[in-house]
Amino acid sequence: MGCYHCGDKIIGKPISKEDKDFCCSGCLTVYEILSDNGLDKFYEFNEQSGVKPDNEGNAKYTALDVPEIFDDFVEFQNDEIYMVTFFLPAIHCSSCIYLLENLQKLNPDIVESEANFTARTLALTVKKSRKLSQVASLLESIGYKPELRRGKENKSSYDKKLLLQLGVAGFAFGNVMLWSFPEYLGLDDMFENFRNFSAYLTLLVAIPVLLYSASGYFISAYTAIRTKQLNLDIPVAIGILVLFTKSSSSILMQEGASYMDSFTGFVFFLLVGKWFQSKTYRNMSFDNDPKAYFPLGVHRINQITKEEEVVKIESLEKDDILKIFNEEIIPCDAELTSKKAVIDTSFITGEANLATLKYGDKIYAGSKLIGSAIEVKALSTTNRSKFASIWNKSAKTTKSIVQNRENILSKYFLIIVGVLSVAAAIIWAFIDPSRILEIVTAILVVACPCALAISFPFVYGNALRKLGKSGLYFRNSHEIQKMNKVNHIVFDKTGTLTKDRIEGVNYEGEELSSQLMGELFALTRQSTHPYSKSITKFLEDKVDHVDAITEYNEVSGQGVEAKTANGDKIRLGNAKFTNAQKKFDESGSYLSINDKVIGFFKFQSQLREGIIEEINRLQKDYKVTLLSGDQSTDEALFTDLEQPIAMHFNLSPTDKKNHIIQFNESGDVVAFIGDGLNDSEALEEAELGISVSEDEFRFTPKCDAIIESEKIKNLKQFFKFGLHAKRVLRICMYFSLTYNTFGITFAFLGYVTPLFAAILMPISSITIVLLSTFLIQPYRLK
Template identity: 40%
Template sequence: MTAPTTDTTQLCFHCGIECPDDHIHIDEKYFCCNGCKTVYQILEENNLCQYYDLEKMGGNSPQIGQFAFLDNPVIANDLLDFQNDSISKVTFYIPSIHCSSCLYLLENLYRLHPAIERSQVDFLKKQVSVTFQHKDITFRQVAELLTSLGYEPMMSLSDVVKEKQKPTYRKLLTQLGVAGFCAGNIMLFSFPEYLGLQDATYKNLFGYLNIVLAIPVVFYSASGYFESVYKSLRKGIINIDFPILLSILVAFFRGIYEVVYNNGAGYFDSLTGLVFFLLIGKWFQQKTYNFLSFERDYKSYFPLAVTRLMFGKEEAVSISDLKKGDKILVRNGELIPADSMLYNGKAQIDYSFVTGESALEEKQLGDFLYAGGRQVGGTIEMEVLKEVSQSYLTQLWNNDTFQKEQDSRIKTFSNAVGKYFTFGVLTLAFSVALYWYLQDPSKMLNAFTAVLIIACPCTLSLSYPFALGNGLRLLGKQYFYLKNGEVIEQMANCDTIVFDKTGTLTTAEGSKPQFYGSRKLSSFEEQMIASLVRNSSHPIAQKIKHLVSKNDYLTIDNFREIEGKGIEGEIDGLPLKLGSSKFLGLSEELVSQQNAEASVAHVSINNHYMGYFSMPNFYREGIENTIAELNKKYQTFLLSGDNEAERHNLEKYFSRKENLYFNCSPQDKLTFIKKLQNEGNKVIMIGDGLNDAGALKQADVGIAVTDDTLNFTPMSDAILRAEQLSKLPKYLNYSDFGLRLIKFSYIFSLMYNCIGLTFAIQGTLSPVVAAILMPVNSITLVGIASLGMIWGGRKLK
């Protein structure tokens, strides 16, 4: 294909606009700029030039002014997910995403323009999140770039892409309607053939009418199969749609031959019926996928809480209960749950959760704070400007930055089976066709087509997403929120569980900390301590705050929280510290005098040691039975940062005394997890995410236990509401059940294929019956996966 030309100008081969000169060219193709040339080269290098798809003119040139509204900063701010001085992030809804080639191209946008830092595709939702440097490329230019690639974003002035776009089935339903209309009429025109009527005039007329009606079915209703196969062949891959397309084309051209040369009715009733039922199956799958996605985004519970300020009082509420205009308080390390405006406090925001880059940004009063940022420093107060988007938070959680390098064995098996199954089906179909050509040519086409349809390997890939999708939904309703479906498989493969103690096995509820010192704290000293601990979400700090809480908090400067050690800050230049004995530099003699049966937090004011708070350890309700149940199936370990005072109590819970470790630093916990994995164990780490983020990330499955806090680590794979910890054995058994169900459905699918092939090979199974059985098989597998997980989920309550 060469570039279109006129007498005086060259048109850009990629985008179709007029080239300013003819200096930029490659392969005898002219380009208006180096950007278009680069796009072409990337497409060419990766066998993706099917993008041009034999059009008369390459590319799609956006209509002038089509995205001009994106230049308006007010509108842009409503649509952007995030923006700082240099970086912007936006999520586009792109209906034309439909195959792996689309995914490859859209995730390589950074190669098309140097100002695009990264792009991530959510294939099922047909969304792409783009992070770009807005000083070098504007929001509008990003949208125009996508449009020029053939991926026009669906947006209007009323869109806010953070919220889930409503799926559109218009094209699929139109294709389904065309196929149904034509199939019904072809069957009517085929009645003379069915009834054995011999009127040659009407027989020929109806035959040609059948050809006319079959054309839109093949080239419009079945166009998705042409696109899918064409793209995969250009990449040197034979995908699972190839056997189906081959059967459609063979039936179509054989039907034309029968009508034109043999005066027969052809096979158009079977052909159009085949396409009609295939599209019904595709529509059913899409509807089910979108149902699961909706349930995941809106009816599962992201089990995080936020502190809302009401009439000067603090109250913990679920983030789903936040409304526009609410005043909220965010402490050190906590997540900003929704787009908000800062009105009190010194904000230092870490947006690595959003951008993947760790760099603190200082914000001033009145500044806009984006959802997904994490406060580092003292407490800040803000007003919510937009309601929480749970789907957006889940998307951030699944950012590539926080992914673990783990492969799904079931998914890998499914992909491998699908790959080799296609070649096997093609070989078998041609062998059967050859056999019947020699034995009974009248059965050849039926047998060939039926084999291609009945043995479709796509049914193998249905069980995994539908089973795990329902698992995500049902576990989410039980306040056990998983990052993605593969976490269920990873949990089922684990054989070892490691617990943190403080905040995980123990709870601050019911604990009444007592202060022990050389003298009683003054009212002002209590106020200073309350002001310091208010900035931390650690359960011990929060319990101390409740003991000495005052309505008037003092301003804390230079607040710091050192993981596993303690917190410090200044009030009017006076230094305050609260934490472990090592953090305060206390002598062993002084520490030995404290109550060894409780968790303690030492206090110093203006570098003078004041004493310590002692809190009895209250274990969560049912924890003894929970660990006893887990001991039956798993190795269980305890890693605690506290001293060994509680060893004798904990030894009653754990099956092996030597599996209890105390005085562990965050690094010690991470190293211990690595050691277990090096020994061949698959490890679940359960902690509060405060002092064990590294261990949660290192573990095969990291579960963060939350208790009225937004101190959530994205390194975890799951979030569990603390009061649901006693149900952990049920959740793990459910993951085992899900994996067994997937394997059962695979066996069922393979048995279906074997039985169906037995009849297809014999030539006794018509293509229409095979086409009906295909969606029936799909619906059956979806039913097994979905209803099976729902039935198994009864035990979760």
């Protein structure tokens, strides 16, 4: 009888599953991985074609090198690197994040690593020379075993193990309390034989608690010491080990159960706290749960009518045909069905990189199209979380959780606790040496840097969700802090303060033929600039067909151009771009054919509702400036302001960027609000860049936040809420510091037992969660 996976002869009793026999657990694990990833046909091509793993302990990771599984796991790959995200259930404190974000020190083939504390995920960029199985093995070797089940609720296995550990500790704690009951009543001297017998029973049930229930703390502590780091589990592991050692020695010397009830109860309540933390982080995974409020859609070709329709990206199905326009992000992994395309992958890799693809090539989700519109076939489904991930990867200053001052405080807090523990041991050596163990353990346990560490993610996580539901979508919770620093607000005009699609469009010039209108419509509909969109709307009722164009190109801040089917070069943009000799005073776009201007589209800008009132409110607390690429004639739109603001016109995108640099050099902290694609340079240069979104399919990774166009009139309220979130963070921090000060003081004085300290520890974290939620969510935003 041969192994179903590798074909080797089975010696002894086989390992069976689903009527299939395996020679070892390694082959069984590889079979399970293949089956879970829908690759059952692997065995249909050639029975018993699998390779027996060299190391059974890492067999499940060896399966990651199977090409089909590798392609399923990685999010992006080229000739040099690949990117993958693992779910690591062992992430539980700020020190974990520090270690995981410095993996390149352990292995130079890891180019970059970014951990998400609340979601317990690790995004890795790895050199192609390093196998994915080796990366997974490295993570397990340092105590962060990755969860590999794809397409399922991958957190269930971790929760199952945690609940089993909790059950073992709870069973032992209950029975130890029961067997120690005579000792509590002072009857142990009357029943010495029973006392000794029950003490041995408590030792028997305590051993699984030490080896199984508390194993996670020892692994984490060992990993921290091995990598020369400091984390919360080191003092906890010491407390557990010392309690067990002391109690065991007392039992073996027939002195009773000693601290075994405290030991089992200690581990039990620690695990209760860990379980609560796990449940809370899952339910409040702010940075990776934008589905409820992050607006995104895409153009899809209806397979029946063959017409374009805009749908939410969650509605996409495999094999859907999508229409992608210039500067738009490809929403899912796709196959190019047009002849060729120029793709920018900088939002994925973080480096400027243009690639020319041909028909049939694969395009990864998050790539940006440069040039003419294309059609692609969806290879997978997608969701808004994918876009949130792309947005975060493009961050220029996004900080990890351990980089803020609250978590630096948590790190040094452990050092302070260690010093206090040594001081307590020395002092109690003179007062009552028999209580040294109890006092030191209580100090180590009651001190809770977790309460400090979770203050920031929970306060600003709640704020992130609150703002998102009100129409302001931040890249992540760290960006919200920037609102509190801003003292100068700079606005773009067109598409920001004015309506995105201008109603008053007039054309002056040579009469437009039906063919030219079709070509012009095909040109403008590929651009996201407000002027192009206004012309598209102006033409949509006048064209009866859309003519094909090629060699589409958009020059930011200047215009768009393309070639028509008969070879004519058509341009639409400013005077310089179209070589216009006669210039108009009004804001608008020139139309030229083969470098000859034949007409001019004149726009009558209209401010959005409530803009004048909002600028008046903002001027009471902030400097306000307007930067515009249009003519100064639009200055008349702002005559109703209570106080005039600084206004600069006829600016290119680079000019706007230079103005922001000047403001920064003068000491101002600038928030720039503008059109995402056309003002990307200014958005990047500002301390806080906010992109205005009018269309649900416009996505702009080069900004810190996206605001719905109709919500600009609430900007002052949003900044005021940012200050409220800062006050709530201070409240949570003060509570954490107060709790630790009193807790450590009473433990130092001998008024807190280790068991009571283990109960207090999760309560402090629960209090932070409740405070951050109930002080943020009831706040009223318009």
